[in-house]
Amino acid sequence: MFGPGAAPIVVLSQNTKRDSGKKVQRENIQAGKTIADVIRTCLGPQAMLKMLMDPMGGIVMTNDGNAILREITVQHPAAKTMIEIARTQDEEVGDGTTSVIVLAGELLAHAEPFLANGSHPTVIIRAYKKALDDAITALEGDLSVSLDVNDKEKLTQVVKSCLDTKFMGKWSDLACQIAMEAVKTVSIEQPGGRREIDIKRYVKVEKLPGGSIEDSHVLKGxxxxxxxxxxxxxxxxxxxxxxxxxxxxxxxxxxxxxxxxxxxxxxxxxxxxxxxxxxxxxxxxxxxxxxxxxxxxxxxxxxxxxxxxxxxxxxxxxxxxxxxxxxxxxxxxxxxxxxxxxxxxxxxxxxxxxxxxxxxxxxxxxxxxxxxPKACTIVLRGASKDILNESERNLQDALNVVRNLLLEPKLVPGGGAIEMAVSRVLTEKAAEIAGVEQWPYKAVAQALEIIPRTLAQNCGANTIRTLTALRSKHATSGHTWGIDGNTGSLVDMKERNIWEPLSVKLQAYKTAIETAMLLLRIDDIVSGSKKNQGGAPTAHPTEESMKE
Known part of the structure; x- marks a missing residue:
């Protein structure tokens, strides 16, 4: 009914509401996959660089996931959320920004078939949450090893494995030395055995064009x-x-x-x-x-x-x-x-x-x-501003890795080994889950395999054959087998001494899975900014607008 000055009543069938929700979920998943595809080639030692041009004509060349996404302008709200998680990962642990985006995109892609088959998003979210809890338990249990922070050689190897995938990989010894010296300078022992390490505030990187990268050093002041x-x-x-x-x-x-x-x-x-x-x-x-x-x-x-x-x-x-x-x-x-x-x-x-x-x-x-001194300055030398900017980004990652290890000295094997190990643990546990939740739970295990698969793809290996061989190794020879990012062959990460900080992986899994859950929970996008010809804001119909 229309009363005097009353707004017209919106009458929608249940099917229309359901179709609208599905459409928004499909769009969100597509946006997440698109962002992940942009930086998938930036993972691993054979990563490709992206050349970014800003409106002022400046150029950035990098394979740092966070730096790339910071320069990209997107309109879709779900894509903005994906970019935000790279920033979160960078602020929290300073590394793993590419991995977290690739993983979140894959988790969304694996949810798509379940939504198409009529599964309710809540069921998928419940299974994802259970898988995340089990993955964290597995990571903090037998899959991680403790590190002696006084063992300088072991610490250097971990920082090197972080830098080997980046531009400064050629000067990794120098970068490791600089990062360790800078972090130990600003480290303060707090009462109760805690450490306070504020590298953002008290480690300044001063970039001076000219000279060579070998001339870089840490000033005790x-x-x-x-x-x-x-x-x-x-x-x-x-x-x-x-x-x-x-x-x-x-x-x-x-x-x-x-x-x-x-x-x-x-x-x-x-x-x-x-x-x-x-x-x-x-x-x-x-x-x-x-x-x-x-x-x-x-x-x-x-x-x-x-x-x-x-x-x-x-x-x-x-x-x-x-x-x-x-x-x-x-x-x-x-x-x-x-x-x-x-x-x-x-x-x-x-x-x-x-x-x-x-x-x-x-x-x-x-x-x-x-x-x-409880503060220091890193003097970076290099041939040009572009090289200095990329070196600074790489050095910030190295500083964060050292900081993470001093705060939480636990390691997991790199090269996709830990993803494969967690995937295997989740696949085994999926058999114990009754009901429809078993399939989305198993989908998380499959989604984790995207990291070793991408590493294999980026160095030109046969992906299917390599992954099959890697699964076989994990079933028979232990959980430290991974992919050599340069050749695509299978290697034991324990022997290669390629390790990653546990805190980086924990943060990446939590952020990726929780973001996927958040985006799956959205069934409508309401815009309050665009106006239609009548002057009223345009929006998809929502529960509130469907009042009788």
């Missing part, structure tokens, strides 16, 4: 792209006393609504005297604690530079907050935002050397030879 404010200030100071400020060393300017009336000449002179007095007070507060070097996040006026120069103090201004935090950790100083609060205990004395150097056309400030 901090490096900034800054010069001293006055040309006559000291550029080299041994055992500097460092003060860190978060306040301007200049007279406070009046706001726009400030109104000053000057009647006679003496008034203007008086204002200048006040300004000079204020700046002198600021500088006297600093000079009282006898520093050699000050870093401030704000500006330094010409007058302040004059007073500081007379006192033999070098000043560096407009330092980033993040850089100031790193200097504080490196030399033991405290950042203050009022000069009158400065005390002796706030002065940093942990650095052995302050120096300004010119590299290429830029001046760089070095605070090095620190006694116990």
């Amino acid at each position: 901090v490096m900034l792209n800054k010069d001293v404010t006055h040309p006559k200030m000291e550029r080299v100071v041994k055992n500097p006393r460092i003060v860190l400020l978060d306040c301007p060393l200049e007279y406070k300017k009046g706001e726009s609504q400030t109104n000053v009336e000057i009647v006679k000449e003496a008034d203007f002179t008086r204002m200048l005297e006040l300004e000079e007095k204020y700046v002198k007070e600021l500088c006297d507060n600093i000079i009282a604690v006898k520093p050699n070097v000050i870093f401030t996040e704000k500006g330094v006026s010409d007058l302040a530079q004059h007073y500081l120069l007379k006192a033999g103090i070098s000043a560096v201004r407009r330092v980033r907050k993040s850089d100031n935090n790193r200097i504080a950790r490196a030399c033991g100083a405290t950042i203050l935002n009022r000069t009158d609060e400065l005390r002796e205990e706030h002065v940093g004395t942990g650095a052995g050397n302050f120096e300004i150097k010119k590299i290429n056309d830029d001046y760089f400030c070095f605070v090095t030879e620190c006694q116990d």
Whole structure:
């Protein structure tokens, strides 16, 4: 019925609703598969690179799954969700971004036939959840081995197996050494035996074009792209006393609504005297604690530079907050935002050397030879900006692998071996499950085989023959057999010393399976942004809109 001003009633049959839900599920699955297909060739040592061009004309060449997906623009909400899981994987563990997308796409593809046959999404989701729980139990049980974090050789082998699939594989020894040194520098032992390792905040990668990659190294301290404010200030100071400020060393300017009336000449002179007095007070507060070097996040006026120069103090201004935090950790100083609060205990004395150097056309400030730096800078050299950017992405992965191993020292075999082992465990357990849930549960086991299959495909091996042989090996010779990503032949990962951190695999499985479950639970997409000609938002009919 239509009442006065009433909206027309939407009457839909149950079949129409079901068809609409199925259509959306099919579209979501298709979007997930498309994203997975884009970066499937980026898995393994023989991975292909993608060349990405941004709207500004910049070019990125990489095989890092997260970097590729970050540059891609997509409209479909399910595809955006897939891109988001690569970002999550990167933020949580820093590695396995390609694997998680490939796995999530395959899990969605395996759910498609069940939906087409009329299975309810809830049944598939329940089976996927059970498979995830069993996979986690298997991974944390017999399939993983413990690592002694003090065994430097073993640690290096694990980081190498992460880097061998990337551009920096040729310089893996150097990259391993840099990553281990940097992570151990910023590692802090907490009460209760816990470690705090914040590599995002306290490990800075400084990229300098020129030189070769072999010239890259870790500084036991901090490096900034800054010069001293006055040309006559000291550029080299041994055992500097460092003060860190978060306040301007200049007279406070009046706001726009400030109104000053000057009647006679003496008034203007008086204002200048006040300004000079204020700046002198600021500088006297600093000079009282006898520093050699000050870093401030704000500006330094010409007058302040004059007073500081007379006192033999070098000043560096407009330092980033993040850089100031790193200097504080490196030399033991405290950042203050009022000069009158400065005390002796706030002065940093942990650095052995302050120096300004010119590299290429830029001046760089070095605070090095620190006694116990809990922050460091990695100086990356390379032929071009593209090479430096790719090297930085690879190095970030290596840093994350070392961090993961120090926080959770457990390993699983690489080269698709662990996926095959978990697949075998799930296949055996599927026989014990009664009812229709058995088939989606078994589908998770089959979906896990996509990792070894992709490795075989990317190096040109016969996929079916290789996978059949690998299944046979796992049934008879143990769970450490995998695929050599360079040749496609079967090798024992234990003998090859190719291992991966357990935390990376756990995160990848959890993220991939939970995302597949989330996308299967969606049966409608409602858009609140597009307008039809009448001005009302267009949408698929939902449960709420189907009111009588």
